[in-house]
Amino acid sequence: AQDTFRVYRIDRFSAVTVTDARFVRDEGFDLPGFWDARAAQFARSILRTEVTVRVSQAGARRLAYAGDRAAAQEALERADPPGADGWRTVTLPVESLDIAFGQLLALGPELEVLGPASFRARFSEAAERLRDLYR
Template sequence: MVLLLQARPGMTAAELARELEVSERTVTRDAQALSEAGVPVYAERGRAGGYRLVGGYRTGLTGLARDEAEALFLSGLPSALREMGLADAASAARLKVSAALTPALRDAPAGAGRRFHLDAPGWYQEPVTPELLPAVAEAVWRDRLLLARYRPAGRDSDAERELAPYGLVLKAGVWYLCARAGDDTRVYRIDRFTAATVSDTPFVRDEGFDLPAFWEERSAAFARSLLRTEVTLRLSEAAAHRLPHVVDRAAATRALEAAGPPSADGWVSVTLPVESLDVAYGQLLGLGPELEVLGPAVLRERFATAAARLHALYGGAP
């Protein structure tokens, strides 16, 4: 309760009860107990009332610089924390730090969250630090224009760019910069910068820009762009349940939602966009007898060949 009141003075009993997941009666009792223990908490009556701490009472974190305070909040991991069952612990830790920050540093968490995002799902390799990452990061942190030369994939020449660098993303060991170039906001791989200079010219940050949301939208669009062909499948109930875990999740979800009703045996037919037939073969083979490939014919033939080889291996005694 003390930490909440340090971070958000004037919270009502109802707000405290909701945040702490207790009853309002418990809030009242705990406030009284804190007061008796020497913590200067009091209740302010009226429409704008609530619980407050006398004289700005707080537990302080001494000697904490702005860059240190911002570094504490470079998580960008809400979904991963939830999956690991650590969301409550992380929330409590952030609350403790937020409550102890001095007013001059109170905006540090939001500033860090606007500028850095760690996309944890799909992590599979150690990050490699690009040579120009420190310069790019400095421009991001100071809200300064970045003068850069960039070599897009598949090209042998550089393009000069003047970028308003909004934020950094680390995904699967690769660093990316989300930056405004003219009227467009784009994504750049930092290891493709061949030169980067931080200018002295500040830029006005769009306060409505949401780095995690922007990254999620661009990532989804990129994933869709890779799905260049289609396969037609019949799936058992078990295979339909597993499909989003073996192919692109969004594509599988859309395919299952667009499917007609299941047949009498519980199987359902879907049309699934895939990156290539080779990729689809590797992804879908693990579904085994819970899956039938209806088309294209070349993929169905590959599955038939695989089934025949498996039968030859396991059809008799070892």
């Protein structure tokens, strides 16, 4: 039933005309549920690239708070189990590398970026700058 509805952004309306046409509201329609599903669908549609990271156990727990929660949970579920050191490698869908940089940097030493290489270099540079600040 969800696919039978169309959603329009109100800021895209340029005019509205009142007519005598009426409709009968479907009493079974669950607006909050419909909106939750559409919002989740939109959130997933903007995840256009991927990064590969290693996360500690603490990092894995915090990963869901550093971006799209559902995408992080699914990525962790798909990942191999943690190694002997407790770290695991995760391929994480993200909106963009710029946005992911700020989100994932918040995990600090609980996350290591493996790829893409340019993204890893960006984290390495940030780590060096932080080290220089705290010397």
